[in-house]
Amino acid sequence: MKRIKRTSSRILAVGILDKMIPRVLSCIFLIVIWWPCAARLFDDGLDTYIKNTMKCNTVPGMTLAVVKGNETWVKGFGMADMDTDRLVNEETLFVIGSLTKAFTSALLAVLLSNNNKGISWTSKLSDILGNDFEFIDPVRTSQTTLRDILSHRTGLANTLGSLCGYPSGLTRKDMTRRLRFLPEIQPFRETFVYNNMMYMLAGHVAEVLGGDTWENLVKTKLFQPIGMHSTTVLTNPSQVSGGNTAKPYMIKEGKLVNGTERLYQIFPEEPAGAIMTNGADMVKWMKFILNKGRTETNLSLVEQNIFKECFQTMNHLDPQFYDHQISKPTFPVEDVRLGYGYGWSTSFYRGYTKFFHGGTLMAYKSLIWLFPDHNIGIFGSANGPATDESDRALNSVFYYLSDVLLSEAKWINETIACTFPKPFASPFQRPAKIDPDQVNPVKPILDKYVGRYGSVLMPDMEITKNGDTLMFRCNRIAGILHPTHVENEFKSEVTEPWEVVLSSRYGSNETELTTVVFKMDGQKANSLEWQLGYSLVFIRNQGFFDEYVKSMGAESRFGWRIFVFIMCLNIVLI
Ligand SMILES: *[C@@H]1O[C@H](CO)[C@@H](O)[C@H](O)[C@H]1NC(C)=O
Numbered sequence: 001m002k003r004i005k006r007t008s009s010r011i012l013a014v015g016i017l018d019k020m021i022p023r024v025l026s027c028i029f030l031i032v033i034w035w036p037c038a039a040r041l042f043d044d045g046l047d048t049y050i051k052n053t054m055k056c057n058t059v060p061g062m063t064l065a066v067v068k069g070n071e072t073w074v075k076g077f078g079m080a081d082m083d084t085d086r087l088v089n090e091e092t093l094f095v096i097g098s099l100t101k102a103f104t105s106a107l108l109a110v111l112l113s114n115n116n117k118g119i120s121w122t123s124k125l126s127d128i129l130g131n132d133f134e135f136i137d138p139v140r141t142s143q144t145t146l147r148d149i150l151s152h153r154t155g156l157a158n159t160l161g162s163l164c165g166y167p168s169g170l171t172r173k174d175m176t177r178r179l180r181f182l183p184e185i186q187p188f189r190e191t192f193v194y195n196n197m198m199y200m201l202a203g204h205v206a207e208v209l210g211g212d213t214w215e216n217l218v219k220t221k222l223f224q225p226i227g228m229h230s231t232t233v234l235t236n237p238s239q240v241s242g243g244n245t246a247k248p249y250m251i252k253e254g255k256l257v258n259g260t261e262r263l264y265q266i267f268p269e270e271p272a273g274a275i276m277t278n279g280a281d282m283v284k285w286m287k288f289i290l291n292k293g294r295t296e297t298n299l300s301l302v303e304q305n306i307f308k309e310c311f312q313t314m315n316h317l318d319p320q321f322y323d324h325q326i327s328k329p330t331f332p333v334e335d336v337r338l339g340y341g342y343g344w345s346t347s348f349y350r351g352y353t354k355f356f357h358g359g360t361l362m363a364y365k366s367l368i369w370l371f372p373d374h375n376i377g378i379f380g381s382a383n384g385p386a387t388d389e390s391d392r393a394l395n396s397v398f399y400y401l402s403d404v405l406l407s408e409a410k411w412i413n414e415t416i417a418c419t420f421p422k423p424f425a426s427p428f429q430r431p432a433k434i435d436p437d438q439v440n441p442v443k444p445i446l447d448k449y450v451g452r453y454g455s456v457l458m459p460d461m462e463i464t465k466n467g468d469t470l471m472f473r474c475n476r477i478a479g480i481l482h483p484t485h486v487e488n489e490f491k492s493e494v495t496e497p498w499e500v501v502l503s504s505r506y507g508s509n510e511t512e513l514t515t516v517v518f519k520m521d522g523q524k525a526n527s528l529e530w531q532l533g534y535s536l537v538f539i540r541n542q543g544f545f546d547e548y549v550k551s552m553g554a555e556s557r558f559g560w561r562i563f564v565f566i567m568c569l570n571i572v573l574i
């Protein structure tokens with residue numbers, strides 16, 4: 001689901017990277033490890049193609065796992081750690097981001113298969129969670145089902161809280177109670193609004209049904225019976241640099257540099273994107289799915305009628321969320337998206353049914369494709385460079401492999417793997433940005449804005465002054481507030497971490513600016529409205545936990561304050 005709402009960014013990044021490639025080429029070395037079992041699939045032609053694709057897209061390391069019937073291949077390419085020259089091998093762990101969502105829905109399928117309380121995909125959340133559950137309006141509160149939250153059709157906004165980093169002390173139950181403040185951005189059940197918080201909620205439902213933490217449940221009900229013994233959940237940032245893990249890399253001034261380790265903790269949204277796994281274990285996962293919920297020892301973990309719903313289209317995909325459909329005559333083949341189930345999308349690739357999902361967590365990008373009618377599965381993950389180049393690399397490798405596995409004539413080649421969507425379609429060019437609000441800015445007195453502001457949905461926002469510059473910080477995200485010609489209105493520019501700066505650039509060398517408006521009470525600001533892709537009100541001198549207590553008893557006070565918002569910076573976590 002990588003492409004959702006990133007419409008332009010995916011293609012756009014092509015522009016800058018084209019310019020960077022010559023410099024980048026001199027800095028990376030791609031080394032390939034051979035695995036004897038891989039010999040039949042990974043022949044010289046495929047091998048050269050993958051190396052070339054990684055090189056021109058600046059991908060430091062990649063793992064690939066393939067299943068076809070009872071044959072499997074796993075192979076590592078490139079670097080897991082560029083400082084020590086450690087290579088990716090078939091055991092190297094990668095963070096798979098939103099590929100985690102399919103584990104959360106499969107876990108629920110297991111729990112629903114074994115419940116005697118009549119709970120199903122269409123049970124109301126209010127019946128399962130009772131008083132802990134409420135959404136912004138009575139219709140959603142009384143009607144929302146597991147099917148709605150898993151297929152991204154609640155129409156509610158996401159938050160960027162996990163990107164900032166929530167304060168410790170928050171629990172999933174507590175976050176679930178706060179979801180009543182999430183504003184609506186689309187009508188209920190009408191369209192597709194991708195929402196990681198809804199998978200946090202689904203993870204919490206699993207906790208209530210299974211009587212344990214999501215982390216323990218996903219381990220005991222899935223990883224262990226399927227035999228995924230190396231698979232784990234990313235809960236501590238140090239996991240991305242320890243052991244046999246592919247370390248995250250991002251691109252800065254044309255060079256691959258270390259990713260920002262502290263970002264790799266997304267509590268409480270782990271059920272939406274925090275599984276770490278490797279090619280060898282993902283072979284077992286793909287076989288489990290292709291065998292309709294049976295393990296290698298022929299143990300059935302789920303009722304088939306319950307499990308199959310995960311792969312059925314429950315929500316159409318709104319074309320406005322995509323850069324393009326791959327279809328004739330623009331492209332030589334078609335890969336037409338049909339819709340979304342529970343952590344799985346469906347498309348028809350060259351007429352074959354394909355289940356797929358993408359995953360991003362900061363620098364890591366992953367992809368899984370299954371052709372269920374042919375018992376074919378492909379998994380891949382890359383540890384950089386935190387731009388859409390890794391998407392292009394993975395997709396280019398997957399199209400090539402799919403054609404080999406399906407015995408179709410190849411349409412993609414080494415040239416196209418470095419230029420896609422060119423030569424078939426033009427990359428979307430973002431027009432040069434001139435922000436009229438920034439012309440002739442007022443010279444504001446900054447002291448009246450300085451302070452700490454809190455929200456019920458996001459970590460606290462700290463506004464400080466550095467000389468004549470107003471600065472903001474929301475835990476791990478920080479930047480500058482530029483004055484505009486409108487009084488009390490600023491444009492926020494994220495300056496750290498670099499991963500977020502990269503993802504908000506959309507192919508130009510400027511960071512996307514978003515609006516922050518202060519609301520005044522006499523000479524001092526008493527609240528601010530941050531539009532980091534959506535608008536959210538922060539109240540002066542209220543902490544994340546204080547606000548929660550007060551607002552729980554005074555919803556109307558917040559109901560109107562939380563503005564309808566549009567999510568467009570949900571880029572580094574999908
Ligand atoms: C794989 O499947 C084929 C036919 O479906 C069978 O002939 C072969 O023995 C199987 N190989 C293994 C290793 O199970």
Ligand SMILES: *[C@@H]1O[C@H](CO)[C@@H](O)[C@H](O)[C@H]1NC(C)=O
Binds near residue numbers: 083241257
């Ligand atoms: C990257 O991290 C490693 C430690 O994991 C360190 O030795 C190295 O100097 C770092 N590189 C840069 C460019 O910061």
Ligand SMILES: *[C@@H]1O[C@H](CO)[C@@H](O)[C@H](O)[C@H]1NC(C)=O
Binds near residue numbers: 298
């Ligand atoms: C797996 O078990 C099912 C029913 O329990 C049975 O029908 C099927 O033949 C078994 N498959 C294999 C490969 O043993």
Ligand SMILES: *[C@@H]1O[C@H](CO)[C@@H](O)[C@H](O)[C@H]1NC(C)=O
Binds near residue numbers: 413414415416423
């Ligand atoms: C790759 O395919 C494109 C489009 O079909 C074609 O123009 C180009 O010559 C091909 N390149 C190679 C190296 O085969």
Ligand SMILES: *[C@@H]1O[C@H](CO)[C@@H](O)[C@H](O)[C@H]1NC(C)=O
Binds near residue numbers: 507508509510
């Ligand atoms: C990048 O920034 C420089 C000045 O800092 C500017 O001259 C150049 O046009 C910019 N390039 C793009 C692609 O925006």
